[in-house]
Amino acid sequence: MNARVMAFKAYFPLIGIAILALFLLVIAPGALSSFRLNNLGKYCCYAIAGVGIGLAWGRGGMLVLGQGLFFGLGAYAMGMHLKLEAAGPDAVPDFMMNFGSGVLPAWWAPFRSGAFTIAAIVVIPALVALVLGLAVFKRRIKGAYFAILSQALTVAFGALLVSQIKYTGGQTGLNSLSTFFGYNLYDPVNKKMIYMITAVILIVMLLITFQLYRSRFGEVLIATRDQEERVRFLGYDPANIKVVAFVIAAIMASIGGAMFVPMAGLINPREVSALASIMLIAGVALGGRATLLGPAIGALVVGYGRTSLSEAYPDQWTYFLGAMFIIVILFIPNGLTSVIPKAWQALNRRRTDIKEVEAV
Amino acid sequence: MNDPQTHEPDHLEIKDLAVSFDGFKAISGVDLALKQGRLHFLIGPNGAGKTTLVDALTGLVKASGHATYRGKDLLSLKSHQIVRAGVGRTFQTATVFEELSVLQNLDIAGGVHRSAWGMIMARRKVPTYVEEALETIGLQDVSRRPAGVLAHGQKQWLEIGMLLVQDAKVMFLDETVAGMSAEEREETGELLRRICPDRTIVVIEHDMDFVRTFADIVTVMHGGKVLTEGTVAEIQANPQVQEVYLGRSAEGTAHA
Protein backbone atom coordinates (compact mmCIF):
# COMPACT_ATOMS: atom_id res chain seq x y z
CA MET A 1 0.00 0.00 0.00
CA ASN A 2 1.56 3.30 -0.97
CA ALA A 3 1.78 6.42 1.11
CA ARG A 4 -0.94 8.26 -0.82
CA VAL A 5 -3.49 5.56 -0.20
CA MET A 6 -2.50 5.50 3.48
CA ALA A 7 -2.95 9.26 3.76
CA PHE A 8 -6.30 9.01 2.03
CA LYS A 9 -7.41 6.21 4.32
CA ALA A 10 -6.67 8.40 7.33
CA TYR A 11 -9.54 10.63 6.18
CA PHE A 12 -12.08 7.79 5.85
CA PRO A 13 -13.68 8.66 9.18
CA LEU A 14 -14.45 12.15 7.85
CA ILE A 15 -16.59 10.56 5.15
CA GLY A 16 -18.44 8.68 7.88
CA ILE A 17 -18.95 11.90 9.83
CA ALA A 18 -20.21 13.62 6.67
CA ILE A 19 -22.75 10.85 6.05
CA LEU A 20 -23.94 11.04 9.65
CA ALA A 21 -24.19 14.84 9.37
CA LEU A 22 -26.23 14.50 6.20
CA PHE A 23 -28.58 12.10 7.93
CA LEU A 24 -28.94 14.13 11.13
CA LEU A 25 -29.06 17.63 9.65
CA VAL A 26 -30.84 17.13 6.32
CA ILE A 27 -32.65 13.82 6.00
CA ALA A 28 -34.01 13.41 9.52
CA PRO A 29 -35.45 16.94 9.89
CA GLY A 30 -37.25 16.48 6.57
CA ALA A 31 -38.52 12.98 7.19
CA LEU A 32 -39.44 12.83 10.86
CA SER A 33 -42.36 14.24 12.79
CA SER A 34 -41.63 16.85 15.41
CA PHE A 35 -42.11 14.24 18.12
CA ARG A 36 -39.75 11.70 16.50
CA LEU A 37 -37.20 14.37 15.75
CA ASN A 38 -37.26 15.44 19.37
CA ASN A 39 -36.62 11.82 20.35
CA LEU A 40 -33.72 11.61 17.90
CA GLY A 41 -32.35 14.73 19.56
CA LYS A 42 -32.35 12.93 22.91
CA TYR A 43 -30.43 10.05 21.36
CA CYS A 44 -27.96 12.58 20.01
CA CYS A 45 -27.38 13.66 23.62
CA TYR A 46 -26.57 10.06 24.56
CA ALA A 47 -24.33 9.96 21.50
CA ILE A 48 -22.43 13.09 22.60
CA ALA A 49 -21.77 11.42 25.96
CA GLY A 50 -20.97 8.22 24.05
CA VAL A 51 -18.26 9.88 21.98
CA GLY A 52 -16.56 10.86 25.24
CA ILE A 53 -16.93 7.32 26.58
CA GLY A 54 -15.32 6.04 23.39
CA LEU A 55 -12.38 8.33 24.05
CA ALA A 56 -11.97 7.42 27.73
CA TRP A 57 -12.84 3.74 27.51
CA GLY A 58 -12.20 2.69 23.93
CA ARG A 59 -8.96 4.59 23.48
CA GLY A 60 -7.93 5.24 27.07
CA GLY A 61 -8.93 1.93 28.65
CA MET A 62 -10.78 3.58 31.56
CA LEU A 63 -14.04 1.76 32.17
CA VAL A 64 -16.14 4.86 32.85
CA LEU A 65 -19.24 3.18 34.26
CA GLY A 66 -20.49 6.35 35.90
CA GLN A 67 -20.78 8.94 33.15
CA GLY A 68 -24.31 9.56 34.40
CA LEU A 69 -22.64 11.72 37.05
CA PHE A 70 -21.29 14.14 34.44
CA PHE A 71 -24.39 13.86 32.26
CA GLY A 72 -26.29 14.80 35.41
CA LEU A 73 -24.06 17.75 36.31
CA GLY A 74 -24.66 19.28 32.89
CA ALA A 75 -28.33 18.40 32.92
CA TYR A 76 -28.98 19.88 36.35
CA ALA A 77 -27.00 23.04 35.53
CA MET A 78 -29.18 23.50 32.45
CA GLY A 79 -32.29 22.44 34.38
CA MET A 80 -31.65 25.04 37.07
CA HIS A 81 -31.33 27.79 34.48
CA LEU A 82 -34.50 26.75 32.66
CA LYS A 83 -36.37 26.32 35.94
CA LEU A 84 -35.46 29.86 36.94
CA GLU A 85 -36.51 31.07 33.49
CA ALA A 86 -39.83 29.27 33.89
CA ALA A 87 -40.34 30.81 37.32
CA GLY A 88 -39.69 34.29 35.94
CA PRO A 89 -37.41 37.05 37.18
CA ASP A 90 -37.35 37.57 40.97
CA ALA A 91 -39.54 34.50 41.47
CA VAL A 92 -38.56 31.20 43.07
CA PRO A 93 -39.06 27.73 41.52
CA ASP A 94 -42.35 26.12 42.57
CA PHE A 95 -40.85 23.16 44.45
CA MET A 96 -38.90 25.52 46.69
CA MET A 97 -42.15 27.10 47.74
CA ASN A 98 -43.59 23.67 48.55
CA PHE A 99 -40.59 21.97 50.16
CA GLY A 100 -38.11 24.71 51.00
CA SER A 101 -38.06 28.02 52.72
CA GLY A 102 -39.33 29.87 49.66
CA VAL A 103 -36.02 31.71 49.43
CA LEU A 104 -33.66 31.04 46.54
CA PRO A 105 -30.43 29.45 47.86
CA ALA A 106 -27.34 31.56 47.16
CA TRP A 107 -25.76 28.90 44.92
CA TRP A 108 -28.83 28.81 42.71
CA ALA A 109 -28.79 32.53 42.02
CA PRO A 110 -25.92 32.65 39.45
CA PHE A 111 -27.80 30.15 37.28
CA ARG A 112 -30.21 32.93 36.36
CA SER A 113 -27.44 34.00 34.01
CA GLY A 114 -27.34 32.07 30.75
CA ALA A 115 -23.63 32.76 30.28
CA PHE A 116 -22.83 31.50 33.77
CA THR A 117 -24.87 28.38 33.10
CA ILE A 118 -23.06 27.61 29.86
CA ALA A 119 -19.70 28.13 31.55
CA ALA A 120 -20.79 25.94 34.46
CA ILE A 121 -21.82 23.14 32.07
CA VAL A 122 -18.22 22.97 30.86
CA VAL A 123 -16.21 23.98 33.93
CA ILE A 124 -17.94 22.08 36.76
CA PRO A 125 -17.64 18.58 35.25
CA ALA A 126 -14.11 19.42 34.10
CA LEU A 127 -13.09 20.32 37.65
CA VAL A 128 -14.82 17.31 39.18
CA ALA A 129 -13.18 14.99 36.62
CA LEU A 130 -9.81 16.68 37.13
CA VAL A 131 -9.85 16.25 40.91
CA LEU A 132 -11.28 12.75 40.71
CA GLY A 133 -8.90 11.75 37.91
CA LEU A 134 -5.81 13.03 39.69
CA ALA A 135 -6.83 11.35 42.94
CA VAL A 136 -7.51 8.05 41.21
CA PHE A 137 -4.92 7.77 38.46
CA LYS A 138 -1.97 9.18 40.42
CA ARG A 139 -2.63 6.42 42.93
CA ARG A 140 -2.64 3.95 40.05
CA ILE A 141 -6.18 2.81 40.74
CA LYS A 142 -7.47 1.16 37.59
CA GLY A 143 -9.54 -1.58 36.02
CA ALA A 144 -12.51 -2.84 37.99
CA TYR A 145 -11.67 -0.64 40.98
CA PHE A 146 -11.99 2.48 38.90
CA ALA A 147 -15.21 1.21 37.31
CA ILE A 148 -16.75 0.47 40.70
CA LEU A 149 -15.64 3.84 42.08
CA SER A 150 -17.10 5.80 39.18
CA GLN A 151 -20.37 3.86 39.39
CA ALA A 152 -20.53 4.35 43.16
CA LEU A 153 -20.11 8.10 42.75
CA THR A 154 -23.02 8.14 40.32
CA VAL A 155 -25.19 6.25 42.79
CA ALA A 156 -24.18 8.69 45.53
CA PHE A 157 -24.95 11.65 43.27
CA GLY A 158 -28.41 10.21 42.52
CA ALA A 159 -29.07 9.67 46.22
CA LEU A 160 -27.99 13.23 46.94
CA LEU A 161 -30.36 14.59 44.30
CA VAL A 162 -33.25 12.62 45.78
CA SER A 163 -32.49 13.58 49.38
CA GLN A 164 -31.98 17.31 48.82
CA ILE A 165 -35.52 17.93 47.67
CA LYS A 166 -35.39 21.54 48.86
CA TYR A 167 -32.68 22.29 46.33
CA THR A 168 -33.14 19.69 43.62
CA GLY A 169 -36.82 18.87 43.46
CA GLY A 170 -36.02 15.38 44.76
CA GLN A 171 -37.43 12.37 42.89
CA THR A 172 -39.52 14.60 40.62
CA GLY A 173 -36.51 16.68 39.66
CA LEU A 174 -36.84 19.90 37.74
CA ASN A 175 -39.94 19.83 35.56
CA SER A 176 -42.49 22.11 33.91
CA LEU A 177 -39.71 23.79 31.97
CA SER A 178 -41.25 26.09 29.40
CA THR A 179 -38.51 28.08 27.69
CA PHE A 180 -34.94 27.65 26.45
CA PHE A 181 -32.97 30.89 26.63
CA GLY A 182 -36.22 32.73 25.97
CA TYR A 183 -37.54 30.39 23.26
CA ASN A 184 -40.84 28.67 23.97
CA LEU A 185 -40.29 24.91 24.26
CA TYR A 186 -43.75 24.06 22.96
CA ASP A 187 -43.23 25.77 19.62
CA PRO A 188 -42.25 23.15 16.98
CA VAL A 189 -39.94 25.65 15.26
CA ASN A 190 -37.97 26.12 18.46
CA LYS A 191 -37.96 22.39 19.08
CA LYS A 192 -36.43 21.86 15.68
CA MET A 193 -33.84 24.55 16.39
CA ILE A 194 -32.83 22.85 19.65
CA TYR A 195 -32.60 19.55 17.81
CA MET A 196 -30.38 21.15 15.16
CA ILE A 197 -28.09 22.68 17.81
CA THR A 198 -27.75 19.27 19.45
CA ALA A 199 -27.02 17.49 16.17
CA VAL A 200 -24.41 20.11 15.26
CA ILE A 201 -22.77 19.72 18.68
CA LEU A 202 -22.59 15.96 18.10
CA ILE A 203 -20.91 16.48 14.73
CA VAL A 204 -18.47 18.99 16.25
CA MET A 205 -17.62 16.57 19.06
CA LEU A 206 -16.93 13.88 16.46
CA LEU A 207 -14.64 16.25 14.57
CA ILE A 208 -12.76 17.14 17.75
CA THR A 209 -12.40 13.46 18.55
CA PHE A 210 -11.24 12.75 14.99
CA GLN A 211 -8.45 15.27 15.50
CA LEU A 212 -7.60 13.84 18.93
CA TYR A 213 -7.38 10.32 17.51
CA ARG A 214 -4.98 11.30 14.77
CA SER A 215 -2.91 13.51 17.04
CA ARG A 216 0.13 12.40 18.98
CA PHE A 217 -1.98 12.58 22.09
CA GLY A 218 -4.23 9.93 20.54
CA GLU A 219 -1.25 7.68 19.93
CA VAL A 220 0.05 8.10 23.46
CA LEU A 221 -3.45 7.41 24.78
CA ILE A 222 -3.54 4.06 22.98
CA ALA A 223 -0.03 3.35 24.23
CA THR A 224 -1.20 4.12 27.76
CA ARG A 225 -4.23 1.88 27.38
CA ASP A 226 -2.15 -1.04 26.17
CA GLN A 227 0.97 -0.68 28.30
CA GLU A 228 0.64 1.93 30.94
CA GLU A 229 3.87 1.13 32.77
CA ARG A 230 5.89 1.21 29.56
CA VAL A 231 4.63 4.71 28.81
CA ARG A 232 6.41 5.97 31.91
CA PHE A 233 9.67 5.05 30.24
CA LEU A 234 8.87 7.35 27.34
CA GLY A 235 8.93 10.19 29.84
CA TYR A 236 5.17 10.68 30.19
CA ASP A 237 3.22 10.38 33.38
CA PRO A 238 0.40 8.10 32.24
CA ALA A 239 -1.84 9.54 34.96
CA ASN A 240 -1.77 12.92 33.21
CA ILE A 241 -2.62 11.39 29.84
CA LYS A 242 -5.58 9.56 31.35
CA VAL A 243 -6.77 12.61 33.27
CA VAL A 244 -6.90 14.66 30.05
CA ALA A 245 -9.01 12.02 28.30
CA PHE A 246 -11.23 11.63 31.36
CA VAL A 247 -11.82 15.39 31.62
CA ILE A 248 -12.73 15.66 27.93
CA ALA A 249 -15.12 12.71 28.30
CA ALA A 250 -16.71 14.38 31.34
CA ILE A 251 -17.24 17.64 29.46
CA MET A 252 -18.84 15.79 26.57
CA ALA A 253 -21.19 13.89 28.91
CA SER A 254 -22.10 17.17 30.59
CA ILE A 255 -22.90 18.90 27.31
CA GLY A 256 -25.00 15.90 26.29
CA GLY A 257 -26.86 16.12 29.58
CA ALA A 258 -27.39 19.86 29.22
CA MET A 259 -28.95 19.54 25.75
CA PHE A 260 -31.10 16.64 26.93
CA VAL A 261 -33.07 18.88 29.29
CA PRO A 262 -34.82 21.26 26.85
CA MET A 263 -35.81 18.28 24.69
CA ALA A 264 -37.16 16.21 27.57
CA GLY A 265 -38.69 19.30 29.16
CA LEU A 266 -37.47 18.01 32.53
CA ILE A 267 -34.62 16.37 34.36
CA ASN A 268 -34.88 13.93 37.25
CA PRO A 269 -32.55 11.52 39.06
CA ARG A 270 -33.66 8.54 36.95
CA GLU A 271 -32.17 10.11 33.83
CA VAL A 272 -28.73 10.30 35.45
CA SER A 273 -28.86 7.06 37.47
CA ALA A 274 -26.50 4.10 37.45
CA LEU A 275 -28.87 2.42 34.98
CA ALA A 276 -28.68 5.44 32.69
CA SER A 277 -24.87 5.25 32.90
CA ILE A 278 -24.95 1.59 31.90
CA MET A 279 -27.25 2.41 28.98
CA LEU A 280 -24.68 4.93 27.82
CA ILE A 281 -21.83 2.47 27.98
CA ALA A 282 -23.96 -0.30 26.41
CA GLY A 283 -24.47 1.88 23.36
CA VAL A 284 -20.76 2.48 23.08
CA ALA A 285 -20.01 -1.23 23.42
CA LEU A 286 -22.60 -2.04 20.76
CA GLY A 287 -21.24 0.48 18.28
CA GLY A 288 -17.58 -0.28 18.84
CA ARG A 289 -15.77 1.51 21.62
CA ALA A 290 -12.40 2.07 19.99
CA THR A 291 -13.75 3.41 16.70
CA LEU A 292 -14.59 7.03 16.01
CA LEU A 293 -18.19 6.63 14.83
CA GLY A 294 -19.08 3.45 16.68
CA PRO A 295 -19.89 5.04 20.05
CA ALA A 296 -22.14 7.67 18.47
CA ILE A 297 -23.98 5.21 16.25
CA GLY A 298 -24.31 2.69 19.07
CA ALA A 299 -25.76 5.33 21.38
CA LEU A 300 -28.26 6.39 18.72
CA VAL A 301 -29.29 2.77 18.12
CA VAL A 302 -29.67 1.97 21.81
CA GLY A 303 -31.66 5.16 22.34
CA TYR A 304 -33.94 4.28 19.47
CA GLY A 305 -34.23 0.65 20.54
CA ARG A 306 -35.08 1.72 24.05
CA THR A 307 -37.95 3.91 22.87
CA SER A 308 -39.40 1.48 20.33
CA LEU A 309 -39.11 -1.53 22.59
CA SER A 310 -40.54 0.31 25.56
CA GLU A 311 -43.48 1.43 23.41
CA ALA A 312 -44.14 -2.10 22.17
CA TYR A 313 -43.21 -4.05 25.30
CA PRO A 314 -43.36 -1.65 28.24
CA ASP A 315 -42.53 -4.37 30.77
CA GLN A 316 -40.08 -6.63 28.96
CA TRP A 317 -37.91 -4.25 26.95
CA THR A 318 -35.04 -4.24 29.44
CA TYR A 319 -34.70 -8.00 28.90
CA PHE A 320 -34.35 -7.46 25.16
CA LEU A 321 -31.69 -4.87 25.77
CA GLY A 322 -29.87 -7.16 28.18
CA ALA A 323 -29.99 -10.04 25.70
CA MET A 324 -28.68 -7.82 22.93
CA PHE A 325 -25.85 -6.64 25.15
CA ILE A 326 -24.83 -10.23 25.93
CA ILE A 327 -24.93 -11.19 22.26
CA VAL A 328 -22.73 -8.24 21.32
CA ILE A 329 -20.19 -8.93 24.06
CA LEU A 330 -20.02 -12.61 23.13
CA PHE A 331 -20.01 -12.44 19.35
CA ILE A 332 -18.88 -8.99 18.28
CA PRO A 333 -16.77 -7.70 21.18
CA ASN A 334 -15.45 -4.82 19.10
CA GLY A 335 -18.91 -3.61 18.20
CA LEU A 336 -21.03 -3.38 15.09
CA THR A 337 -18.81 -0.93 13.26
CA SER A 338 -15.89 -3.37 13.54
CA VAL A 339 -17.82 -5.71 11.25
CA ILE A 340 -17.68 -3.28 8.33
CA PRO A 341 -13.87 -3.10 7.88
CA LYS A 342 -13.72 -6.88 8.30
CA ALA A 343 -16.34 -7.40 5.61
CA TRP A 344 -14.45 -4.90 3.43
CA GLN A 345 -11.18 -6.77 3.94
CA ALA A 346 -12.83 -10.09 3.17
CA LEU A 347 -14.26 -8.58 0.00
CA ASN A 348 -10.88 -7.18 -1.01
CA ARG A 349 -9.21 -10.49 -0.35
CA ARG A 350 -11.78 -12.16 -2.59
CA ARG A 351 -11.04 -9.65 -5.31
CA THR A 352 -7.28 -10.09 -5.13
CA ASP A 353 -7.76 -13.85 -5.06
CA ILE A 354 -9.82 -13.62 -8.20
CA LYS A 355 -7.26 -11.37 -9.84
CA GLU A 356 -4.49 -13.80 -8.95
CA VAL A 357 -6.50 -16.67 -10.34
CA GLU A 358 -7.12 -14.70 -13.51
CA ALA A 359 -3.45 -13.82 -13.76
CA VAL A 360 -2.42 -17.47 -13.59
CA MET B 1 37.01 3.21 40.77
CA ASN B 2 38.79 6.22 42.10
CA ASP B 3 40.27 7.62 38.93
CA PRO B 4 40.01 11.37 38.46
CA GLN B 5 37.34 11.13 35.74
CA THR B 6 34.76 10.08 38.32
CA HIS B 7 33.86 13.70 38.97
CA GLU B 8 32.92 14.64 35.47
CA PRO B 9 29.28 15.69 35.42
CA ASP B 10 28.02 13.27 32.80
CA HIS B 11 28.87 10.22 34.86
CA LEU B 12 26.25 8.22 36.56
CA GLU B 13 27.65 7.76 40.02
CA ILE B 14 26.31 4.99 42.23
CA LYS B 15 27.26 4.72 45.88
CA ASP B 16 26.27 2.07 48.39
CA LEU B 17 23.09 1.17 46.56
CA ALA B 18 20.85 -1.43 48.18
CA VAL B 19 17.45 -2.91 47.43
CA SER B 20 15.58 -5.32 49.61
CA PHE B 21 12.34 -7.15 48.96
CA ASP B 22 10.60 -7.90 52.27
CA GLY B 23 13.92 -8.25 54.05
CA PHE B 24 15.62 -10.20 51.24
CA LYS B 25 18.62 -8.19 50.08
CA ALA B 26 18.43 -8.42 46.29
CA ILE B 27 21.39 -6.02 45.98
CA SER B 28 23.54 -4.30 48.56
CA GLY B 29 26.62 -2.11 48.79
CA VAL B 30 26.83 -1.49 45.04
CA ASP B 31 29.34 1.21 44.01
CA LEU B 32 29.63 1.93 40.32
CA ALA B 33 30.71 4.71 37.98
CA LEU B 34 29.09 4.56 34.57
CA LYS B 35 31.01 6.65 32.06
CA GLN B 36 30.20 8.08 28.72
CA GLY B 37 31.61 6.68 25.50
CA ARG B 38 32.22 3.08 26.35
CA LEU B 39 30.23 -0.12 26.12
CA HIS B 40 29.80 -1.16 29.70
CA PHE B 41 28.67 -4.74 30.19
CA LEU B 42 26.94 -5.96 33.31
CA ILE B 43 27.21 -9.71 33.69
CA GLY B 44 26.53 -12.28 36.36
CA PRO B 45 24.48 -15.40 36.92
CA ASN B 46 20.69 -15.35 37.06
CA GLY B 47 19.46 -13.77 40.24
CA ALA B 48 22.69 -11.78 40.65
CA GLY B 49 20.64 -8.58 40.87
CA LYS B 50 21.38 -7.01 37.48
CA THR B 51 17.78 -6.24 36.57
CA THR B 52 17.08 -5.09 40.11
CA LEU B 53 19.97 -2.64 39.88
CA VAL B 54 18.51 -1.14 36.69
CA ASP B 55 15.03 -1.14 38.23
CA ALA B 56 16.40 0.85 41.17
CA LEU B 57 18.07 3.38 38.89
CA THR B 58 14.94 3.88 36.79
CA GLY B 59 12.43 4.31 39.57
CA LEU B 60 10.79 0.89 39.40
CA VAL B 61 11.83 -0.27 42.86
CA LYS B 62 12.70 1.62 46.02
CA ALA B 63 16.38 1.70 46.87
CA SER B 64 18.67 3.16 49.52
CA GLY B 65 22.05 4.76 48.91
CA HIS B 66 22.99 7.29 46.25
CA ALA B 67 22.70 7.48 42.49
CA THR B 68 23.37 10.82 40.86
CA TYR B 69 23.39 11.84 37.24
CA ARG B 70 24.07 15.44 36.15
CA GLY B 71 23.43 16.61 39.69
CA LYS B 72 20.09 14.82 39.95
CA ASP B 73 19.37 12.30 42.64
CA LEU B 74 17.83 9.48 40.62
CA LEU B 75 16.56 7.62 43.67
CA SER B 76 14.21 10.46 44.57
CA LEU B 77 12.71 10.82 41.08
CA LYS B 78 9.77 9.03 39.48
CA SER B 79 10.31 6.90 36.39
CA HIS B 80 9.08 9.48 33.90
CA GLN B 81 11.20 12.19 35.53
CA ILE B 82 14.26 9.96 35.30
CA VAL B 83 13.58 9.56 31.58
CA ARG B 84 13.35 13.33 31.27
CA ALA B 85 16.70 13.56 33.05
CA GLY B 86 18.18 11.57 30.16
CA VAL B 87 18.25 8.04 31.53
CA GLY B 88 16.41 5.38 29.53
CA ARG B 89 16.08 1.64 29.52
CA THR B 90 14.74 -1.40 27.71
CA PHE B 91 13.13 -4.42 29.26
CA GLN B 92 14.11 -8.05 29.40
CA THR B 93 11.02 -8.90 27.37
CA ALA B 94 10.72 -6.34 24.58
CA THR B 95 7.76 -4.10 25.24
CA VAL B 96 6.79 -2.09 22.22
CA PHE B 97 3.31 -0.77 21.49
CA GLU B 98 1.98 -3.53 19.31
CA GLU B 99 -0.99 -1.72 17.80
CA LEU B 100 1.06 1.29 16.76
CA SER B 101 3.30 1.23 13.72
CA VAL B 102 7.09 1.18 13.98
CA LEU B 103 7.08 4.83 13.01
CA GLN B 104 4.46 5.73 15.60
CA ASN B 105 6.39 3.85 18.27
CA LEU B 106 9.48 5.89 17.48
CA ASP B 107 7.54 9.12 17.19
CA ILE B 108 5.77 8.94 20.55
CA ALA B 109 9.13 8.38 22.19
CA GLY B 110 9.94 11.96 21.14
CA GLY B 111 7.24 13.39 23.39
CA VAL B 112 9.85 14.45 25.92
CA HIS B 113 10.84 17.26 23.57
CA ARG B 114 7.33 18.40 22.63
CA SER B 115 4.99 21.10 23.86
CA ALA B 116 1.38 20.44 24.78
CA TRP B 117 0.38 22.04 21.47
CA GLY B 118 2.60 19.60 19.60
CA MET B 119 0.69 16.81 21.29
CA ILE B 120 -2.75 17.70 19.97
CA MET B 121 -1.49 18.13 16.43
CA ALA B 122 -1.18 15.21 14.06
CA ARG B 123 2.20 14.25 12.71
CA ARG B 124 2.48 16.06 9.38
CA LYS B 125 5.79 14.66 8.37
CA VAL B 126 8.27 12.39 10.02
CA PRO B 127 10.63 14.48 12.18
CA THR B 128 14.27 14.21 11.16
CA TYR B 129 15.35 12.72 14.48
CA VAL B 130 12.77 9.96 14.01
CA GLU B 131 13.98 9.39 10.45
CA GLU B 132 17.56 9.19 11.69
CA ALA B 133 16.71 6.73 14.44
CA LEU B 134 14.80 4.60 11.94
CA GLU B 135 17.85 4.51 9.73
CA THR B 136 20.22 3.78 12.60
CA ILE B 137 18.23 0.75 13.71
CA GLY B 138 17.71 -0.34 10.09
CA LEU B 139 13.93 -0.79 10.18
CA GLN B 140 13.05 1.53 7.27
CA ASP B 141 11.44 -1.30 5.32
CA VAL B 142 8.94 -2.11 8.03
CA SER B 143 8.32 1.42 9.28
CA ARG B 144 4.58 1.34 8.56
CA ARG B 145 3.95 -2.14 9.92
CA PRO B 146 2.36 -2.54 13.34
CA ALA B 147 5.14 -3.21 15.83
CA GLY B 148 3.31 -6.32 16.99
CA VAL B 149 4.28 -8.23 13.84
CA LEU B 150 8.01 -7.59 14.20
CA ALA B 151 10.44 -10.41 14.90
CA HIS B 152 11.95 -10.60 18.35
CA GLY B 153 15.24 -9.02 17.33
CA GLN B 154 13.52 -6.21 15.44
CA LYS B 155 11.47 -5.36 18.52
CA GLN B 156 14.65 -5.00 20.54
CA TRP B 157 16.11 -2.70 17.89
CA LEU B 158 12.92 -0.70 17.89
CA GLU B 159 13.31 -0.25 21.63
CA ILE B 160 16.84 1.02 21.11
CA GLY B 161 15.49 3.32 18.40
CA MET B 162 12.94 4.68 20.85
CA LEU B 163 15.75 5.45 23.28
CA LEU B 164 17.56 7.28 20.49
CA VAL B 165 14.50 9.39 19.69
CA GLN B 166 14.12 10.04 23.40
CA ASP B 167 17.77 11.09 23.23
CA ALA B 168 18.60 9.06 26.30
CA LYS B 169 22.18 9.84 27.28
CA VAL B 170 22.30 6.83 29.54
CA MET B 171 20.86 3.56 28.20
CA PHE B 172 20.31 0.42 30.20
CA LEU B 173 19.72 -2.50 27.87
CA ASP B 174 18.45 -5.55 29.71
CA GLU B 175 19.42 -8.76 27.91
CA THR B 176 18.83 -7.17 24.56
CA VAL B 177 20.55 -9.83 22.47
CA ALA B 178 19.16 -12.83 24.37
CA GLY B 179 17.27 -14.99 21.90
CA MET B 180 18.82 -13.32 18.86
CA SER B 181 20.53 -15.21 16.08
CA ALA B 182 24.31 -14.88 15.70
CA GLU B 183 23.84 -12.45 12.82
CA GLU B 184 21.40 -10.31 14.76
CA ARG B 185 23.79 -10.21 17.68
CA GLU B 186 26.56 -9.05 15.42
CA GLU B 187 24.35 -6.31 13.99
CA THR B 188 23.23 -5.27 17.45
CA GLY B 189 26.84 -5.05 18.61
CA GLU B 190 27.74 -2.87 15.63
CA LEU B 191 24.69 -0.71 16.31
CA LEU B 192 25.74 -0.20 19.93
CA ARG B 193 29.27 0.66 18.83
CA ARG B 194 27.87 3.33 16.53
CA ILE B 195 25.69 5.04 19.10
CA CYS B 196 28.08 4.64 22.01
CA PRO B 197 30.53 7.57 21.69
CA ASP B 198 28.26 10.31 23.02
CA ARG B 199 26.32 8.09 25.40
CA THR B 200 26.66 5.89 28.42
CA ILE B 201 25.54 2.42 27.45
CA VAL B 202 25.13 -0.40 29.92
CA VAL B 203 24.31 -3.81 28.48
CA ILE B 204 23.19 -6.70 30.62
CA GLU B 205 24.26 -9.92 28.96
CA HIS B 206 24.86 -13.60 29.62
CA ASP B 207 26.55 -14.64 26.44
CA MET B 208 30.32 -14.45 26.99
CA ASP B 209 31.10 -14.54 23.25
CA PHE B 210 29.12 -11.37 22.74
CA VAL B 211 30.70 -9.75 25.79
CA ARG B 212 34.19 -10.67 24.55
CA THR B 213 33.54 -9.12 21.16
CA PHE B 214 32.04 -5.82 22.18
CA ALA B 215 32.72 -4.94 25.80
CA ASP B 216 35.00 -2.03 26.69
CA ILE B 217 34.52 -2.71 30.36
CA VAL B 218 32.75 -5.41 32.31
CA THR B 219 31.21 -5.38 35.76
CA VAL B 220 30.50 -8.78 37.27
CA MET B 221 27.69 -9.08 39.79
CA HIS B 222 27.04 -12.01 42.06
CA GLY B 223 24.65 -12.42 44.97
CA GLY B 224 23.54 -8.80 44.81
CA LYS B 225 27.06 -7.39 45.02
CA VAL B 226 29.68 -6.22 42.58
CA LEU B 227 32.25 -8.98 42.40
CA THR B 228 34.77 -7.19 40.24
CA GLU B 229 35.17 -4.80 37.35
CA GLY B 230 37.68 -4.62 34.52
CA THR B 231 38.44 -5.33 30.89
CA VAL B 232 37.39 -8.62 29.34
CA ALA B 233 40.89 -10.01 29.76
CA GLU B 234 41.04 -9.02 33.42
CA ILE B 235 37.62 -10.50 34.09
CA GLN B 236 38.47 -13.77 32.42
CA ALA B 237 41.67 -14.08 34.38
CA ASN B 238 39.87 -13.51 37.67
CA PRO B 239 39.56 -16.78 39.61
CA GLN B 240 36.49 -15.59 41.53
CA VAL B 241 34.67 -14.96 38.27
CA GLN B 242 35.67 -18.35 36.96
CA GLU B 243 34.25 -19.93 40.07
CA VAL B 244 30.96 -18.08 39.75
CA TYR B 245 30.63 -18.95 36.12
CA LEU B 246 31.55 -22.57 36.61
CA GLY B 247 28.81 -22.69 39.22
CA ARG B 248 26.46 -21.11 36.77
CA SER B 249 27.15 -23.45 33.91
CA ALA B 250 26.52 -26.38 36.24
CA GLU B 251 23.11 -24.90 37.11
CA GLY B 252 22.14 -24.30 33.51
CA THR B 253 21.13 -21.03 32.02
CA ALA B 254 17.45 -20.65 32.80
CA HIS B 255 16.45 -17.01 32.85
CA ALA B 256 15.79 -15.14 36.04
Ligand SMILES: Nc1ncnc2c1ncn2[C@@H]1O[C@H](COP(=O)(O)OP(=O)(O)O)[C@@H](O)[C@H]1O
Ligand atom coordinates in the same frame (compact mmCIF):
# COMPACT_ATOMS: atom_id res chain seq x y z
N1 LIG C 1 9.87 -7.95 42.82
C1 LIG C 1 10.65 -8.83 43.47
N2 LIG C 1 10.25 -9.34 44.65
C2 LIG C 1 11.02 -10.23 45.32
N3 LIG C 1 12.20 -10.66 44.90
C3 LIG C 1 12.66 -10.18 43.72
C4 LIG C 1 11.92 -9.25 42.94
N4 LIG C 1 12.61 -8.94 41.81
C5 LIG C 1 13.75 -9.66 41.90
N5 LIG C 1 13.79 -10.40 43.03
C6 LIG C 1 14.89 -11.26 43.47
O1 LIG C 1 16.05 -10.50 43.48
C7 LIG C 1 17.14 -11.24 42.99
C8 LIG C 1 17.79 -10.53 41.83
O2 LIG C 1 16.94 -10.63 40.71
P1 LIG C 1 17.27 -9.96 39.32
O3 LIG C 1 17.70 -8.58 39.56
O4 LIG C 1 16.10 -10.17 38.44
O5 LIG C 1 18.47 -10.84 38.81
P2 LIG C 1 19.20 -10.81 37.39
O6 LIG C 1 18.56 -9.79 36.54
O7 LIG C 1 20.62 -10.55 37.70
O8 LIG C 1 19.03 -12.19 36.84
C9 LIG C 1 16.60 -12.62 42.64
O9 LIG C 1 16.86 -13.49 43.73
C10 LIG C 1 15.14 -12.38 42.49
O10 LIG C 1 14.42 -13.55 42.82
Ligand SMILES: [Mg+2]
Ligand atom coordinates in the same frame (compact mmCIF):
# COMPACT_ATOMS: atom_id res chain seq x y z
MG1 LIG D 1 17.47 -9.97 34.76
